[in-house]
Amino acid sequence: MAKRYKVGVLKGDGVGPEIVEAAIDIFGTLDLGITFIELEAGYSYYQRIGRSIEEDFFSKVRELDAILKGPLYTPPHVREFKSVNILIRRELNLYANVRPFKSFESISLKNFNIVLIRENIEDVYVGIEGRYKDKAVSLRIITSEGSRRIAKYAFNYALQRGFNKVTVIHKANILKETDGLFREIFYKVSEEYPNVIADELIVDTAAYTIVKNPGKLQIILTPNLYGDILADLLAAMVGSLGLCGSAQIGENIAVFEPVHGVALDIAGKGIANPIGEILSAKMMLEYLGQRYSDNKLIKISEKIDEAVHIVIEKKRVWTPDLGGTRKTSDVVHAIKQVLIELLDVS
C-alpha cells in the first residue's frame, strides 16, 4: 500500500495564510496521500493567545513527515517577542537552508541556475547579544562541526543534482577566526569530493558576481547571515521575492517556506504571488519522494515546477510584483489547469 504522509501546516502571519492556502489548493487536485495537520505559532497567534507558539507544537511535530510553512512576523519594536523562526530552526535542528534561484524567461534580469545553501543555526543567529553602557555586543559563533555538516550537505547536493562546482562565500580576510574556520573546513571536506570543484568568493565580490555574472555560479555555500542577505539579492535577480521557495533540512524533519517575509504592505489584498510557497511545497514533495523512495511524488514535483514555468513564462499570469494585474487566485487556477494537462499526457 502506498505510504500516507503527515504534513504540518503553519500558515503564519501577513500574506502567509493566503499563499499557504494557495499551495494546498493545488495539492487538492492531486492524489498525494497527504494528511494536513494545522500548527499554530507567530505574531498573530501571540496577539490572540498571548504566547508565540502553541504549547504542544514540538510534540505534534514528532508525528510529522514535514512542515509546510508561511512566513512569520518578528516585529522589531516588540522587545519581549523573540523570533519563532529561529526557535523552530534551533529546536528541530534545521541546519541546512536550501534556496534554489532559477531564472524565468522574460522576467529575470539574467540567465542562471544558482542554489544557495546557507548554514541555518549558527553565526550571529545564536541570538546572544547585550548592551553594556554605550556599547551593544553580539556574539558570532561558528563551529567546526556545524561548518563540516553544511559543507558535506552542499557537496552531496551538488553530486546528486549534477552540479560540478561549490563556491564558499566568506570574509575570511577580515574575520580570520570565524569565517576562517568556515573556509578551512570547507576545503578539508572538499578533499572527499574530487569530482566537484571547490571555489571561493569574498562576500562583497559574491554580491557583485551575482549581479554581473550569475552564470558563473552554481552552488554557493554561506554562513548564516551572508546567506540571508544574498538570498534577497538573488531573488531580485530572479524577478521577485514572490517567486522563490526554500527548504530547511534537519536530520529528522524538514520545513518548507518561501524566501520572502510577511509582506504586510499587501497582506489581505489577494494579490500576493503564491509561486514562492508553491515551489516550497514542490521541494517538500521532492524531499518526501527521495526519503521514502516514492517516485510518484518526485514526478509530481517535477510537473509542478514545469507548470509554474509555463504559467509565468508562456501564459504570463503575473501578479503586481511581476508588473501584472492578476490575483493570487488567478495564478493558482492557471497552475491547476496546466498541471491537469501535464499529468494527463504523461
Ligand code: NAI
Ligand atoms: P518582505 O519579504 O515581507 O517584503 C519585501 C517586499 O517584497 C515587499 O514590498 C513585499 O510586498 C514584497 N513581497 C514579499 N513577498 C511577496 C509575495 N509573495 N508577492 C508579492 N510581493 C511580495 O520583507 P520585509 O518587509 O523586510 O519583512 C517583513 C517581516 O517579515 C520581517 O520583519 C520579518 O519579521 C518577517 N520575515 C519572515 C521570514 C520568515 O518567516 N521566513 C523571512 C523574512 C522576513
